[in-house]
Amino acid sequence: MADPRPKTNLLGLSRAQLERFFAEWGEKPFRARQILQWVYQRGVTDFDAMTDLSRALRERLQAETEIIAPGVMSEHRSTDGTVKWIMALPGGSAVETVFIPEPDRGTLCISSQVGCMLNCTFCSTATQGFNRNLGAAEIIGQVWRAAEALGPDRRITNIVLMGMGEPLLNLDQVRPALELMRDDLAYGLAARRVTVSTSGVVPGIDALRDGPGVALAVSLHAPDDDLRTRLVPLNRKYPIEELLAACKRYLADKRPKQSITFEYTMIDGVNDRPEQARELLRVLAHVPSKINLIPFNPFPGTPFKCSSNNAIHRFQDVLRSGGMIATIRKTRGDDIDAACGQLVGKVLSASRRRAVVQEQLARQALA
Known part of the structure; x- marks a missing residue:
């Protein structure tokens, strides 16, 4: 038997x-x-x-x-060199993993959940809902599988947990994966080369302080609570003042020059006005920060549009004139739906995704 x-x-x-x-x-x-x-x-x-x-x-x-890593269902290569894998998981679900090559680095963007439960209204991943947390083997397995597929000539130098899901809502499984990314016997990456991105889960930020040293990125997207709550519903639970206090606690025992990266998706007519840039400077004045401006990547069913190049650069100029480090993220892999905010794993039909987006916006209006 x-x-x-x-x-x-x-x-x-x-x-x-x-x-x-x-x-x-x-x-x-x-x-x-x-x-x-x-x-x-x-x-x-x-x-x-x-x-x-x-x-x-x-x-x-x-x-x-x-020793079992997720399987590769399919591989998609962009004209700009970006590679996206759809990784198969037990039970028939799937997540997406993206490699972004640059002359001086190779960045791997990995997922921590199947779908996402946070319902950010500008994110395609949110339209598919939430399925489950990934296990530590499924998280680090994305790195293992990508390294195998890329071979020795295309080295992974940076890892960002910016794929599907909210890492700090799955910290029990994310933590051992982070330890392996940092461990000299495994991938041996420096703290600044491993980044955890969060929508602002304050208890998770505090808990991460006791884990392996990593960089922290926070999805901010708005300079005030009213707008941020519309875009990131989690803000109702952890408003900006509370979130920034957690960011300062996170930096308290780090290297003096370490800062928080605040991600700010540029949405036409929503959060891209110069006065909003000035308010952002005021809000972040006492947090060691740099701002990563992300041109919005459209997806089927979304009512939002990307800010114009002029609006994005005008916003950047205001931030820089105020002494802030502000960069504009170059859109990569959008021809294979691998750009920021476009990852959906099990792809929904355009009509279904449009319906989900409208449901999300209706909930925001009623809140």
């Missing part, structure tokens, strides 16, 4: 978790080091190939454990 116990997936276990796992088997802690190097530095998942492990240990690992 077959053993009914499921195998333990070693992918996604941090170094400390692996050490505890092997200790329960009566093995020495250095076994964790060996596994980490085989899996993440050499890309090996076949226990038989891990030749510095004893045959008996390899046989037990083969019988009781596995």
Whole structure:
């Protein structure tokens, strides 16, 4: 009769978790080091190939454990070099992962949830609703699978949790994945090269202070509570003043020159006026900040339009004249729906997505 116990997936276990796992088997802690190097530095998942492990240990690992990353359903390549993978998950769901190549870096944008529960009205991901949290293996597995697909000639130098979902609403699973991104035995990325993006989950920002050091990006999108609540409903629970206080706490024990990146999607006639830029300067005056202005990426059914180039640059000029570092994000991968705010995983029909957007806007009007 077959053993009914499921195998333990070693992918996604941090170094400390692996050490505890092997200790329960009566093995020495250095076994964790060996596994980490085989899996993440050499890309090996076949226990038989891990030749510095004893045959008996390899046989037990083969019988009781596995190393399973999400599968690739499809790969899409943009004319600008951006690559998007649709990653298959158990149960038939899927998430999207995007690699953005630049001359001096290679940035991988990964997902932390299937869908998103925050209902931001300008985001395509929100139109598909929320399915479930990803496990740590499914989060770090996106990095593993992308590294495998890219090969040694296209190195991942930066990782951003800016894909599908709100990372700080899944911190129990995000944290070990972050530890693996930072661990010298795994991906060994510096703190400034791993960024967690949040819509403003204040308890999660505070909890992240105790985790592996990473950069923090906050989706702000408005300089006042009334407008931000329309765009980011979470603002009702954690308004701007409370959010910025959490940002200052996050920086309190970091390096002196570290700052928060505030993401600001530029939407025509909504949040792109010069007076709103001046208000943004006032609001952020006491938070070490830089602003990333993101041209809105349209999707089927949205009532919003992207701000004009003139409006975006005028907004940037106001911020810079006030002493703020303000950059404009270059839109990448929009021809394969891989740009910021366009990730949807299981793609909905245009008519269904339009209906969902209208439902969201109606809820905002009634609130």
